[in-house]
Amino acid sequence: MKxxxxxxxxxxxxxxxxxxxxxxxxxxxxxxGGNGGxxxxxxxxxxTVNAGPAGGYVDGAFTSVMVCVPGSTASCQTVSGILVDxxxxxxxxxxSALTISPPQQTASNGDxxxxxxxxxxxxxxxxxxxxxxTIAGEHAKSLPIQVIGSSNFSTIPASCxxxxxxxxxxxxxxxxxxxxxxxxAQDCGTACTQSGASNPGLYYTCPAAGCQITTESVANQVxxxxxxxxxxxxxxxxxxxxxxxxxxxxxxxxIFGIGTQSNNGLGSAMVYTLDPxxxxxxxxxxGATYTNxxxxxxxxxxxxxxxxxxxxxxxxTNATFWYCPSSTQNxxxxxxxxxxxxxxxxxxxxxxxxxxxxxxxxxxxxxxxPNSGMFDWGLPFFFxxxxxxxxxxxxxxxxxxPYWAY
Amino acid sequence: xxxxxxxxxxxxxxxxxxxxxxxxxDVTSVEADRVKMQGTLRTTSADSYTMHEIQxxxxxxxxxxxxxxxxxxxxTWRGPFHPDLRQLLGAYFGQYAQAVQDQRAQRHGHGxxxxxxxxxxVQITGHMRSLWGKAYVPQxxxxxxxxxxxx
Numbered sequence: 218m219k220x221x222x223x224x225x226x227x228x229x230x231x232x233x234x235x236x237x238x239x240x241x242x243x244x245x246x247x248x249x250g251g252n253g254g255x256x257x258x259x260x261x262x263x264x265t266v267n268a269g270p271a272g273g274y275v276d277g278a279f280t281s282v283m284v285c286v287p288g289s290t291a292s293c294q295t296v297s298g299i300l301v302d303x304x305x306x307x308x309x310x311x312x313s314a315l316t317i318s319p320p321q322q323t324a325s326n327g328d329x330x331x332x333x334x335x336x337x338x339x340x341x342x343x344x345x346x347x348x349x350x351t352i353a354g355e356h357a358k359s360l361p362i363q364v365i366g367s368s369n370f371s372t373i374p375a376s377c378x379x380x381x382x383x384x385x386x387x388x389x390x391x392x393x394x395x396x397x398x399x400x401x402a403q404d405c406g407t408a409c410t411q412s413g414a415s416n417p418g419l420y421y422t423c424p425a426a427g428c429q430i431t432t433e434s435v436a437n438q439v440x441x442x443x444x445x446x447x448x449x450x451x452x453x454x455x456x457x458x459x460x461x462x463x464x465x466x467x468x469x470x471x472i473f474g475i476g477t478q479s480n481n482g483l484g485s486a487m488v489y490t491l492d493p494x495x496x497x498x499x500x501x502x503x504g505a506t507y508t509n510x511x512x513x514x515x516x517x518x519x520x521x522x523x524x525x526x527x528x529x530x531x532x533x534t535n536a537t538f539w540y541c542p543s544s545t546q547n548x549x550x551x552x553x554x555x556x557x558x559x560x561x562x563x564x565x566x567x568x569x570x571x572x573x574x575x576x577x578x579x580x581x582x583x584x585x586x587p588n589s590g591m592f593d594w595g596l597p598f599f600f601x602x603x604x605x606x607x608x609x610x611x612x613x614x615x616x617x618x619p620y621w622a623y
Numbered sequence: 624x625x626x627x628x629x630x631x632x633x634x635x636x637x638x639x640x641x642x643x644x645x646x647x648x649d650v651t652s653v654e655a656d657r658v659k660m661q662g663t664l665r666t667t668s669a670d671s672y673t674m675h676e677i678q679x680x681x682x683x684x685x686x687x688x689x690x691x692x693x694x695x696x697x698x699t700w701r702g703p704f705h706p707d708l709r710q711l712l713g714a715y716f717g718q719y720a721q722a723v724q725d726q727r728a729q730r731h732g733h734g735x736x737x738x739x740x741x742x743x744x745v746q747i748t749g750h751m752r753s754l755w756g757k758a759y760v761p762q763x764x765x766x767x768x769x770x771x772x773x774x
Contacts, residue, residue: 275731304750335705335754337747338736339723379709379716382723389727399751406752408703414661414680417704496753512750518732521748524771536729538737573731588735589771591748591755595734
């Protein structure tokens with residue numbers, strides 16, 4: 218048999234297999250939008266940088282959300298210990314933290330829809346369910362969320378576990394959930410509406426016989442909850458005070474909307490638009506430019522940049538993911554948006570082992586670590602800054618999202 | 624019909640083995656990856672390695688670096704999603720997944736991933752829909768090749 222023919226047959230075989238793993242298009246209806254009702258809307262949600270519900274978390278901002286079974290005012294629950302993450306989109310809550318039973322999203326054939334969401338350091342697996350969310354005075358009705366680690370879907374398909382290690386319980390997640398208020402309106406977008414090999418495999422249907430990757434309409438995907446608010450729905454501001462060294466906790470605000478009320482204008486903040494291909498900005502440090510290799514993410518618990526060789530900072534002996542310089546370093550870099558906006562950023566790198574030596578300190582300035590060739594401006598970047606995250610396609614006084622501003 | 628079945632069987636038997644080998648595997652595993660990821664393959668040569676770039680149908684650019692001895696010594700990827708890491712890391716996937724879990728206990732939170740073991744280095748960074756990764760086996764790097772230079 219000629220190699221070319223063999224390749225064709227192999228290609229057919231693979232195509233046949235993947236066709237079996239998709240199908241089951243379409244999903245049940247969910248309705249978006251909804252109206253908060255009353256006139257004035259509080260758009261300020263308290264957030265706290267503390268050790269989190271599992272204890273021991275460093276540089277994570279936590280908040281609480283109220284979730285209800287859609288349409289119910291009785292089957293409601295406030296869940297605390299939810300990590301505020303501007304680096305992802307969508308609300309995810311641990312099954313173990315839920316006392317209400319939200320309705321399960323089902324595909325057109327009635328099979329339950331379950332999601333596998335890859336993060337940098339693992340993945341979450343669990344069913345897509347629907348809640349009415351209230352946070353501050355804002356409401357997202359019939360919001361599709363991911364319920365992480367449900368015992369009803371305990372078998373993780375191999376195509377999901379290939380993302381690494383699960384983060385399906387309190388110990389591995391470090392939070393009761395994740396409030397993803399990032400630049401995207403959904404966690405996947407149009408890619409997950411594709412069938413066949415173009416589908417990235419985030420959504421599954423899971424009948425008793427086992428889970429298979431499925432297509433998922435944009436409207437049924439896990440949504441950035443802000444996008445479903447009746448107003449103040451174009452982005453968020455994270456406001457945290459300056460932190461000097463290590464503190465037990467600090468308090469701040471998550472403000473909904475950009476330029477929609479008197480308390481969320483851009484003011485003097487500069488808008489940095491993103492490279493459309495990567496969703497990144499550009500950072501220059503010590504004369505070297507890292508093009509479209511820089512991002513801002515409240516869900517990262519440090520400023521992660523470059524490597525020990527390039528920075529000259531050794532990694533910590535027992536924590537190679539953090540830097541341990543012998544003395545505190547006051548550094549400067551320059552961020553540049555795709556729109557050309559350019560300004561310098563001052564930041565601090567200190568000895569992470571020393572900073573975290575007191576186990577009760579959870580708000581720590583100076584935590585940094587290696588991140589080869591890239592800049593991840595994590596939570597310490599937010600200390601003493603008001604950081605705006607504008608959602609894709611939404612208009613704001615600073616132009617259309619997506620962008621970051623500060 | 625019978626001949627098609629035989630043909631089918633022959634095709635299965637003719638697959639290069641080990642099928643699930645990439646990092647640390649030999650150069651034939653690159654083709655297995657391309658088939659699994661349903662991508663297109665482009666090969667370029669440098670002085671001390673050959674780079675095979677697979678563009679997957681989910682928009683991920685996967686690069687596999689093959690040494691003169693024919694071993695895949697490094698893999699990198701960039702795109703909106705992860706490629707199939709079990710496929711790409713091959714025999715190293717189990718070690719990687721275990722290392723991630725071990726690191727969690729001391730990590731105190733989330734952030735980019737950096738696994739640095741004597742026989743395996745894995746870096747994963749980025750944010751939702753913009754994921755970059757690199758994995759390599761230090762002992763397999765050809766002389767004069769620095770892992771920092773592989774993109």
